[in-house]
Amino acid sequence: MKQFLLILCFGLVLQAQELSLGEPLKTSEPEPTEQEVEKAKETEESSETKTEKADTEKSSDTEAKKDEEKKVEKKKVPLRIKSESSSYNGKKGLAIFKRNVVVEDGDFYLECDEMHVFYSKATKTKKGGIEKIVAIDNVKIRQSPNTATSDKAVYLLTDQTITLTGNPVLIGEDGQKMKSDHFIIHRETETIESGPVTIESDASLEKAK
Numbered sequence: 001m002k003q004f005l006l007i008l009c010f011g012l013v014l015q016a017q018e019l020s021l022g023e024p025l026k027t028s029e030p031e032p033t034e035q036e037v038e039k040a041k042e043t044e045e046s047s048e049t050k051t052e053k054a055d056t057e058k059s060s061d062t063e064a065k066k067d068e069e070k071k072v073e074k075k076k077v078p079l080r081i082k083s084e085s086s087s088y089n090g091k092k093g094l095a096i097f098k099r100n101v102v103v104e105d106g107d108f109y110l111e112c113d114e115m116h117v118f119y120s121k122a123t124k125t126k127k128g129g130i131e132k133i134v135a136i137d138n139v140k141i142r143q144s145p146n147t148a149t150s151d152k153a154v155y156l157l158t159d160q161t162i163t164l165t166g167n168p169v170l171i172g173e174d175g176q177k178m179k180s181d182h183f184i185i186h187r188e189t190e191t192i193e194s195g196p197v198t199i200e201s202d203a204s205l206e207k208a209k
Contacts, residue, residue, distance in 0.1 A: 079105045079130065079157075081117065093119040103133065103155075107144055108187070110153065113137035132156055139164070145173035148183065160187040176201055 083097035095117040103110040112135035122128030133155040141148040141162065151166025162185040170178040170192070180194040 079103070081115070083115070093121060095119070101135070103135075109142040110135055110139070110155070112139045112153070130157055143185075143187070147171045148185070150183075161185065162187065 081097060081101070081103050083101040084099035086095060086097045088095045097115045097117065099113065101112050101115045103115070110133075114136045116134040116136070117130055118132040118134075120126070120128050120131045135153040135155070137151060139150045139153045141150075141153060141164075148164055148168065148170045150164040150168035152164070154163045154165075155161075156163075164183040164185070165181070168180060168183045170183060172178075177200040178194070178197055179200070180197045182195055184193040186192070
C-alpha cells in the first residue's frame with residue numbers, strides 16, 4: 001500500500017513539472033469598443049490638424065519675414081541727386097539744382113534742366129528730410145519698363161506720387177504713347193491717373209498690322 005502511494009505521489013510530481021515547463025498560459029485581451037476606436041481616431045486627426053496648422057503658421061511667418069526684409073532692403077537704397085551747380089537756403093529749407101540734373105531713387109530715374117528740393121525740419125514727432133522735388137524743363141522720367149516726358153514734374157516722397165504737367169507723354173515698353181493734360185503716377189501701387197487721354201501706337205506696330 002505504501003509503495004502504491006509513493007508511486008502515485010511520484011506521478012503527481014512529474015505532472016506538476018510538465019505543467020511548469022510547458023508554454024505559459026495565454027490570456028486573451030478584450031477587443032476595443034467602438035467608443036474607444038472613435039476616440040483614438042479623433043485624437044489622431046486632432047494631432048494631424050495641429051501639425052498642419054503649425055506648418056501653415058510657420059510658412060506665413062517665413063513669408064512675412066521675407067517681405068519685411070525686402071522692405072528694409074528697399075529703404076536702404078539712398079536717394080541721389082547730381083547737378084553741375086546748386087544752392088541751399090537753410091531758413092526756407094530749399095535747395096536748387098541746375099544744369100544736367102539727375103535723380104536716382106532705387107529703380108526710379110529722373111533728369112531735367114532745373115530742380116527745386118524742399119526739406120522739412122526735424123521735430124519731436126517727425127523726422128526731417130526731403131518732402132518734395134519739383135523738376136522743371138526737359139523732364140524725363142524712367143521707371144522700368146516705362147518712360148515719361150513733360151515740362152514739369154512734382155515728386156511727393158511721403159505719398160510716393162509723381163504729377164506730370166506741361167505736355168506730358170507716357171511711353172510704354174511697346175512704344176505706345178499716352179498724352180494728356182496731366183498724369184499722376186502712384187509708385188507703390190504702380191497705377192496712373194490722368195485727364196482726357198490720347199493713345200498713339202508706334203509706327204512699327206501699325207506696319208506690323
